[in-house]
Amino acid sequence: MALWGGRFSDAPADAVFALSRSVHFDWRLAPYDLRSSLAHLRVLQSSSLLKSDVAQKIEAGLRELILEVASGKFLPNSEDEDVHSALERGLTEKIGEVGGSLRAGRSRNDQVATDLKLFAIDHMLDIANQITHLQEALIAKASEYSDAPAPGFTHMQHAQPILFGHEIAKHIHAFARDIDRITDWLTRTSVSPLGSGALAGSGLGLAPEVTARDLGFTGSSANSIDGVSDRDFVAEALFIISMVGVHLSRIGEEWCIWATSEFGWAKVADAYSTGSSIMPQKKNPDVAELARGKAGRLIGNLTGVLAMLKGLPFAYNRDLQEDKEPLFDSIDTLRLVLPAVTGMVATTTFDRGKMAAAAPQGFSLATEVADFLVRAGVPFAQAHEASLTSDVHNSLTVAGAIASRKTIGATGGAALAKQLSDAAAETKATQVKISAQINAFSEMMSQ
Numbered sequence: 001m002a003l004w005g006g007r008f009s010d011a012p013a014d015a016v017f018a019l020s021r022s023v024h025f026d027w028r029l030a031p032y033d034l035r036s037s038l039a040h041l042r043v044l045q046s047s048s049l050l051k052s053d054v055a056q057k058i059e060a061g062l063r064e065l066i067l068e069v070a071s072g073k074f075l076p077n078s079e080d081e082d083v084h085s086a087l088e089r090g091l092t093e094k095i096g097e098v099g100g101s102l103r104a105g106r107s108r109n110d111q112v113a114t115d116l117k118l119f120a121i122d123h124m125l126d127i128a129n130q131i132t133h134l135q136e137a138l139i140a141k142a143s144e145y146s147d148a149p150a151p152g153f154t155h156m157q158h159a160q161p162i163l164f165g166h167e168i169a170k171h172i173h174a175f176a177r178d179i180d181r182i183t184d185w186l187t188r189t190s191v192s193p194l195g196s197g198a199l200a201g202s203g204l205g206l207a208p209e210v211t212a213r214d215l216g217f218t219g220s221s222a223n224s225i226d227g228v229s230d231r232d233f234v235a236e237a238l239f240i241i242s243m244v245g246v247h248l249s250r251i252g253e254e255w256c257i258w259a260t261s262e263f264g265w266a267k268v269a270d271a272y273s274t275g276s277s278i279m280p281q282k283k284n285p286d287v288a289e290l291a292r293g294k295a296g297r298l299i300g301n302l303t304g305v306l307a308m309l310k311g312l313p314f315a316y317n318r319d320l321q322e323d324k325e326p327l328f329d330s331i332d333t334l335r336l337v338l339p340a341v342t343g344m345v346a347t348t349t350f351d352r353g354k355m356a357a358a359a360p361q362g363f364s365l366a367t368e369v370a371d372f373l374v375r376a377g378v379p380f381a382q383a384h385e386a387s388l389t390s391d392v393h394n395s396l397t398v399a400g401a402i403a404s405r406k407t408i409g410a411t412g413g414a415a416l417a418k419q420l421s422d423a424a425a426e427t428k429a430t431q432v433k434i435s436a437q438i439n440a441f442s443e444m445m446s447q
Helices: 014-020 023-046 052-071 083-095 097-103 108-144 164-189 208-214 224-229 232-258 286-309 318-347 352-358 366-375 380-386 398-403 413-446
Strands: 149-154 157-163
Touching: 023 052, 023 083, 023 097, 023 108, 023 208, 023 318, 023 413, 052 083, 052 097, 083 097, 083 108, 108 164, 108 224, 108 232, 108 318, 108 413, 149 164, 149 352, 149 398, 157 164, 157 398, 164 232, 164 413, 232 286, 232 318, 286 318, 366 380, 366 398
Parallel strands: none
Antiparallel strands: 149 157
16 A cells, blocks of 8 residues: 555556565564554554544544554555555555545654654664663572682783683773763653654644654654754664674674683573584583674674665665665574573683683783882882793792782782672662663553
8 A cells, every 4th residue: 555656657567566564574563553552542642633433433443453464464465665654554454545644744754754653662772671681690600600810911912810711890880881872862862753754843833742742752853854854763772783793793703712722711692502514522501602703793884874864865765775674684693693692601610720720921010010010119120020020930939919909990809709790789779770771661551
C-alpha cells in the first residue's frame, strides 16, 4: 500500500520499487510505530481534529494490530513498501478508509525518526543491562584471583608484578565508561521528532510537546527540519556500540593469549570453546576470537553511517533509509557477543602456579630496586641505572613489590579490595537505575 503517488500517472518500475522497498528490514519498527500512532491519535482527538467515535474506532484497530504484530498474525505482504504503509494497510483492512485519518498532521519523515529513536532507546537500555552482567562476572573473577601474583605487561613485555585480579578488574572500568556514554546518549536522544511533519511542522494546531511526554521523551524538536533529518543519535549509538565492541575485543585478545600453550595460564571452559574438524587434540577459544572479530564489523557499520550522513543537505533525504540496517546489525551483533563473553569470563580458570612463577621474570622487580634507592635518597635518574646491575633484581620479592602499591587504583591487596568493593556497589546501583528505566519504557509502550 503506497502512502504517496497522487501526482503520478504510472506506478514505479519494478526495479525502483525493489530498490525503495524497506519493509523487509524496517518491519521490526512496527511495535514502536503503533505506539507512536496511539500518541498521535490522542493529540488529533484532543485537538478536535477527530470525533470521539472515529478516534475510538481507530484506537481499537491499532490495539488489535499491536496484538497481531506481537503474535506474528499480521505481517507485511509483497506490495507493502515499508513498515508505515504495511500498518496503514492493516488498519484500513480492519476499520475501513477511516483508518487513513491517522495520517493527518504527520509524515513518514517525522514518523520514522520517532520510531527509530524509540527502537534505539529500548535496545540501548538492554545493552546497558547486559554490560552490567559482564561487569559482575569480571568483578567475581577479579575477586577470585585478588591474591594471585602475576607479571604485568607493557609493550607485551614483563613490566612489574601485579595481582592478577587487578589485571582482570581494568575491564570493569572500561565498561563503566560505556554505560556512562549510554546514559549521556539517552539524555540527548530524549527529544521527540513527532510533530515535525515532512520538514516544516504542522498547520493543524497539534501539540508536539504533549506527544513527546506521552512517548516518554523529555521534549520535542526545537527545529522541525532538524527533527526529521537528525541521525546523530544513530551515529552516536553506533560509536558507543563500537567502543563496547573494542573493549570486548581486548578481552578476547587477552584470553586468546593466556590460553596458548606458550602461556598456559587460562583454561577456557568446554562450553565456551570449540574443536577442530581435523585435529582431535584442538580446543579453541572461539568465543574470544569471535569477540575480537566482531569489533571490526561494528566499526564498519559506524563508518558506513558517518559516510552516508556527511553530505546530506537540508531536511529529509532518502539516503537516510540506510541508517537502519547498520544500527539493527550492530545491536543484534552486540547482544549476541555480550552474553557469550560474560559466560566465558565467568567460567575460565587460571593457573596460579604458572602466573606466580612468571611474576619475577624479565627483571620485573627492577623498578622496586630503583624505588628502594630513591627512598634512601638516591636521585631517581641514578637509581634507574643502578637498578639494572647484575644481581639486584633478586634483592626484593614479588610479594613486597605488590604490597608496596597502596595508593588509590594501585595493584596492592588493600587498594584492589577497595577497587572491587567500589565497583560492585557502583554496578549494583547502575543495575537498579537501568532496571527502572527499562520498566518505565515498557510501561510507556503498554499504554
